[in-house]
Amino acid sequence: MRVIETGSLTLEPQTAAHAEEMFAVLGDPAIYEYENEPPPSPDWLRARFTKLESRRSPSGREQWLNWVIRLPSSELIGYVQATVHPDGRAAIAYEMSSAYWGRGLARKAVQVIISELVGRYRVRSLPSVLKRENLRSMRLLERLGFSLASPEQHAKHRVEPGELLMLREIERA
Numbered sequence: 751m752r753v754i755e756t757g758s759l760t761l762e763p764q765t766a767a768h769a770e771e772m773f774a775v776l777g778d779p780a781i782y783e784y785e786n787e788p789p790p791s792p793d794w795l796r797a798r799f800t801k802l803e804s805r806r807s808p809s810g811r812e813q814w815l816n817w818v819i820r821l822p823s824s825e826l827i828g829y830v831q832a833t834v835h836p837d838g839r840a841a842i843a844y845e846m847s848s849a850y851w852g853r854g855l856a857r858k859a860v861q862v863i864i865s866e867l868v869g870r871y872r873v874r875s876l877p878s879v880l881k882r883e884n885l886r887s888m889r890l891l892e893r894l895g896f897s898l899a900s901p902e903q904h905a906k907h908r909v910e911p912g913e914l915l916m917l918r919e920i921e922r923a
């Protein structure tokens with residue numbers, strides 16, 4: 751993994767050293783309106799980030815890639831992550847402090863990571879499952895070229911009721 755500079759954002763490979771500052775970022779209750787919950791303690795988050803530094807699933811089959819998002823002011827504001835499967839699929843996830851929503855920063859960060867996944871990790875298919883009510887996330891994905899998957903694709907991915915599958919397929923050059 752490498753550090754990615756965009757001008758307006760820096761994406762840094764996440765390490766245990768980010769845990770303390772990310773604990774404050776991820777304590778924002780607005781992030782969890784639709785799913786998940788904040789980390790219980792800085793120690794818990796440090797242990798999790800330490801484990802994720804292996805960048806691999808326990809079986810070694812999946813690459814687990816996590817980047818934290820940093821502003822030029824040096825503040826951390828969120829993360830983007832990807833689970834890359836050997837067949838060229840990658841599931842992405844992202845969370846950002848609500849103080850920075852509505853500025854196009856999440857879109858920029860996710861766009862840059864998609865380019866990285868396609869260019870350096872041979873990713874060709876990006877399935878993304880989200881809660882139906884999560885319109886912000888849906889809009890973000892639509893702007894990045896994702897579209898709603900067919901009922902057959904929903905069934906194949908075993909999408910739960912209350913969730914939606916959005917997909918972006920990358921054409922081979």
Ligand SMILES: CC(C)(COP(=O)(O)OP(=O)(O)OC[C@H]1O[C@@H](n2cnc3c(N)ncnc32)[C@H](O)[C@@H]1OP(=O)(O)O)[C@@H](O)C(=O)NCCC(=O)NCCS
Nearest residue numbers: 781844845846851852853854855856857880886887889890
């Ligand atoms: C999902 C999430 C990252 C989206 O954040 P966001 O700030 O709404 O997304 P963006 O950064 O793309 O901002 C887009 C908005 O900024 C506006 N914007 C302002 N300047 C912009 C610019 N230069 N470029 C793009 N958008 C811009 C857009 O108009 C857009 O508003 P709209 O959607 O109301 O039209 C955020 O809501 C979040 O962290 N949610 C909690 C975690 C979560 O749900 N994760 C996803 C689970 S599937």
